[in-house]
Amino acid sequence: MTAPRAAAVGFGFLGVIVLVGPDAFAGSASASHFERLPSELACLCAAVSYAWAGFYGRRFGGIAPIKIATGQITGAALVMAPLSLGFDHPWTLPSPSPPVWAALAGIALISTAAAYMLFFRILKRVGASNLLLVTFLVPISALSLGAVALREQLAPSAFAGMALIGLSLAAIDGRPLVWLKLRFGRTPST
Secondary structure, X not given: OOHXXXXXXXXXXXXXXXXXOHHHHOOOOOHHXXXXXXXXXXHHHHHHHHHHHHHHHHHHOOOOHHHHHHHHHHHHHXXXXXXXXXXXXXXXXXXXXXXXXXXXXXXXXXXXXHHHHHXXXXXXXXXXXXXXXXXXXXXXXXXXXXXXXXXXXXXXXXXXXXXXXXHHHHHHHOHHHHHHHHHHOXXXXX
């Protein structure tokens, strides 16, 4: 990792902090912000988990992506099934309706199985570092979906955080430097 890339990653983290709102970690935050804090922290934890998964997934480079995804999903099901039986007591729940079964099938087949096959295929092709830049997009996606689907109001700091994350990703990618070199025949460091 070069110093400019490290700085760009730092700006990405700063963008996430601005996106969530620095007052979330201060004692003077409003009650409504404290109500949103667990969901915002869950998005950040998802991004960190996603990052660890990518670096751990590099160990399986010689195995076909479909086999890795199948093993991962099977392992997760074997761990979660007893927990579900112990905590949810599914035999006490009402029978699911057809839309519930359709939603479950969509989550299982598209959002999980197909997504992990794609994840491991991209991991194999471009490597963990490039793949995991998408983790900066998790908080942006969560807030955007909240605004669209739930009609949540986004604060100006959310837009500032999104802009910082976008600039960070562009800087990590290096395309702005390529553009400057093409446009002016040199980069700012030369």
